[in-house]
Amino acid sequence: MNTVAPTADPREPVEFYAAVTDEIVAIPSEFPQRRNWWIGFAFSLTLLFLFFVCLGKLFIEGVGIWGNNIPVTWGFPIINYVWWLGIGHAGTFISAFLLLVEQHWRNSLNRFAEAMTMFSVAIAGIYPCIHLGRPWFLYWMAPYFSTMGVWPQFRSPLAWDFFAVLVYLLVSVLFWYIGILPDLASARDSAAKRGWQIFFGLISLGWRGEARQWVRWRRCYRLVAMLAVPLVVSVASEYSFLFSSSVLAGWHSTVFPPYFVLGAIFSGFGVVSMLSIVLRSAFHLENLITERHLGLLGLMLLVTGFLTSYGYAADVFFAYYGGDPREIQYWMNAWFGHLWWGYWGAVGLNFIPLQALWFRTVRRNPLALFLISSCVVVGMWCERFMIVTTGLQHEPLASSWGLYTPSLWDWLTFAGSVGVFLTPYFLFIRFLPMSSAHEMKKTAYEESEHSQ
Amino acid sequence: MSARGLLAEFASADALLAAVRRARSEGYSRLDAYSPFPIDEIGSAIGFSDEPKMPWIGLAGAVFGAFIGFFMQVYANLFYPLDIGGRRLLSVPAFLVSTFELMILFSGFFLLFGMLYLNGMPKLYHPVAEAEPFARATRDRFFLCIRRDDPKVRSGEAEIFLKKLSPVSLTEVDA
Numbered sequence: 228m229n230t231v232a233p234t235a236d237p238r239e240p241v242e243f244y245a246a247v248t249d250e251i252v253a254i255p256s257e258f259p260q261r262r263n264w265w266i267g268f269a270f271s272l273t274l275l276f277l278f279f280v281c282l283g284k285l286f287i288e289g290v291g292i293w294g295n296n297i298p299v300t301w302g303f304p305i306i307n308y309v310w311w312l313g314i315g316h317a318g319t320f321i322s323a324f325l326l327l328v329e330q331h332w333r334n335s336l337n338r339f340a341e342a343m344t345m346f347s348v349a350i351a352g353i354y355p356c357i358h359l360g361r362p363w364f365l366y367w368m369a370p371y372f373s374t375m376g377v378w379p380q381f382r383s384p385l386a387w388d389f390f391a392v393l394v395y396l397l398v399s400v401l402f403w404y405i406g407i408l409p410d411l412a413s414a415r416d417s418a419a420k421r422g423w424q425i426f427f428g429l430i431s432l433g434w435r436g437e438a439r440q441w442v443r444w445r446r447c448y449r450l451v452a453m454l455a456v457p458l459v460v461s462v463a464s465e466y467s468f469l470f471s472s473s474v475l476a477g478w479h480s481t482v483f484p485p486y487f488v489l490g491a492i493f494s495g496f497g498v499v500s501m502l503s504i505v506l507r508s509a510f511h512l513e514n515l516i517t518e519r520h521l522g523l524l525g526l527m528l529l530v531t532g533f534l535t536s537y538g539y540a541a542d543v544f545f546a547y548y549g550g551d552p553r554e555i556q557y558w559m560n561a562w563f564g565h566l567w568w569g570y571w572g573a574v575g576l577n578f579i580p581l582q583a584l585w586f587r588t589v590r591r592n593p594l595a596l597f598l599i600s601s602c603v604v605v606g607m608w609c610e611r612f613m614i615v616t617t618g619l620q621h622e623p624l625a626s627s628w629g630l631y632t633p634s635l636w637d638w639l640t641f642a643g644s645v646g647v648f649l650t651p652y653f654l655f656i657r658f659l660p661m662s663s664a665h666e667m668k669k670t671a672y673e674e675s676e677h678s679q
Numbered sequence: 680m681s682a683r684g685l686l687a688e689f690a691s692a693d694a695l696l697a698a699v700r701r702a703r704s705e706g707y708s709r710l711d712a713y714s715p716f717p718i719d720e721i722g723s724a725i726g727f728s729d730e731p732k733m734p735w736i737g738l739a740g741a742v743f744g745a746f747i748g749f750f751m752q753v754y755a756n757l758f759y760p761l762d763i764g765g766r767r768l769l770s771v772p773a774f775l776v777s778t779f780e781l782m783i784l785f786s787g788f789f790l791l792f793g794m795l796y797l798n799g800m801p802k803l804y805h806p807v808a809e810a811e812p813f814a815r816a817t818r819d820r821f822f823l824c825i826r827r828d829d830p831k832v833r834s835g836e837a838e839i840f841l842k843k844l845s846p847v848s849l850t851e852v853d854a
Contacts, residue, residue: 239691244715244819252818370751378755382763382773387780390748394780398787405791413715413817432801435808436817438699438725440798441717446733447794451787454737458783465776665817669716672692 240671247515247671251664252413256423258657260509268653274646281640282357290360292636299619299631304358306611307641309466310494311648312351312392313487313607316459317495318344319399322406323455326448331673332523334666335515338410339506340499341403342655347498348396350647355388384468391465398458402451408434409444410660463488470614477557477618480545486538490607493531493577497603500524504593504600506661515662518591525590528603532581539574553623561617565630569613576606684827684854685837687846688812688820692718695821698844699724702823705840709829711807711854713822732797733790740789741782748781749774806853813850820847826854 258264284292295302318340325333356365368389370379379386412434415427434440464484471483503524507516546554561570580602583589590596616631655661689695692714699712703726712725722728752774760768795801807813807824816822823841831837841849 239693241691241819248818370755376759378759380761381752381755381777382770387776390777390780394784397784401787401791416814416817428803432795433803433805434800435805436713436715438712438721439727442722442727443733443794443797445717447790450733450737450790454783454787461779665716672716
């Protein structure tokens, strides 16, 4: 019998396993930024309260408190719906797509990017509901055996929308939960207080990290990732159908599905960059979210930004190439009309600041990347604003043209929706492991294997 | 000799892998290996081939979801016909978006619950967690458990074997 004991390879980063677990998993129970967290949380709760005030006003007085009216019936609720939903897409893209193509740098970012997805999709789901004139009949959108014998109109993009957003929300939660499960077990095992042990013990469902569990878990995680990638594309395409399946000038375009998918991922990468920069400086995660990660996020922004700009160019090109006077009028209206700032804001904020990202030093500079990302987030909102309002202001019949001006309540509801996003986000970073510790350990192990 | 399982603790993934391979080659069959992160080779090392059940579960969910999604729309349109400009009631292209979404949804839920079921979860208590060193199993330590139903445990052979692997610790567990 061979008596040589198996020895560990000295290059295996065993200290890193402990360090990364303590750094990530211990954050909830030994929270380092209590004071700043309370300030931020109070701010987001204020916005959330504002949102409830706006909802109260809306439910008492009706959608007339907003600026949307015939012909611009969509206005802020749909602009913000598209914007929030788009932000969510980058989280799924980072988690699922970059997992499948084995981009290990994603492991530092995927967890909080997925949380961003869940909360922004949840707000996106709220907007069309409160945009209903009679929101108490919301459940009529769901297919069920009603005593009236009424069913949704399944041939309409509005019914597709219900399925797409709901499924996207549920699958995002599911994917996030599968990914966080081993880290919840880790939090359970490292928790010192009884309350935390029970809390994490219950939600980790008794995960132990047994070899067979890991084999099934990895299969499951990758398979759900394979579902999530086409899901993102289908959801973004689906809400572009809300526009492109109409016959309005400026909307009835085949470029819309890819244009919406890429614009959505672009805006989402903007928010992911902002969140990464804030979280890494707040929790001193510079060793986990490195300058390399910021540089890669900058590159992703650059790539998706150019693809989005291709959408802008293609849209204008096809209007003029097609020569339809209504299409050309749409563009004249977008450029020089009453709401010209929508178009110029989109191009000015999405395309011009982006050029700084060609430089490596800018990409790796947290402040510069943060500023460019915030430009992108605002610019993408301007784009959604431009598409919705310009298209609806000019109907085919000139007598039914109208102008759109958002009201104060539009802006307040929008500001409040930021609170709907930030409040659960603050709770998430306070109570759950915000980065994927087990995936970072795995990456470190495999890198040490490759270096041999 | 007690008939309790044995839990050996190792400080690195490579040590665990080597230990599992040695144990398998020496005829131990009732083995559990615990690690804080998934190790690529651990499944084949422990004799658990990458079983094809998960993709089939996902496929079953997808087929079920697509079937439910599509025929719900067919049923609704026949049961509650909406004549929109004389367009055909059963227009398949228009049904495919919701069908696709429900296919993804059911496939995802089948995968999650299938994974939990096959992994025996939720299971909030497991005897192996009684061992004190096991608290680090999800942090930075790696464990090999030879369960008590292994024939070599009762004879004491297993303990001698594990000690030869020079583990960080060796604990008796009721697993």
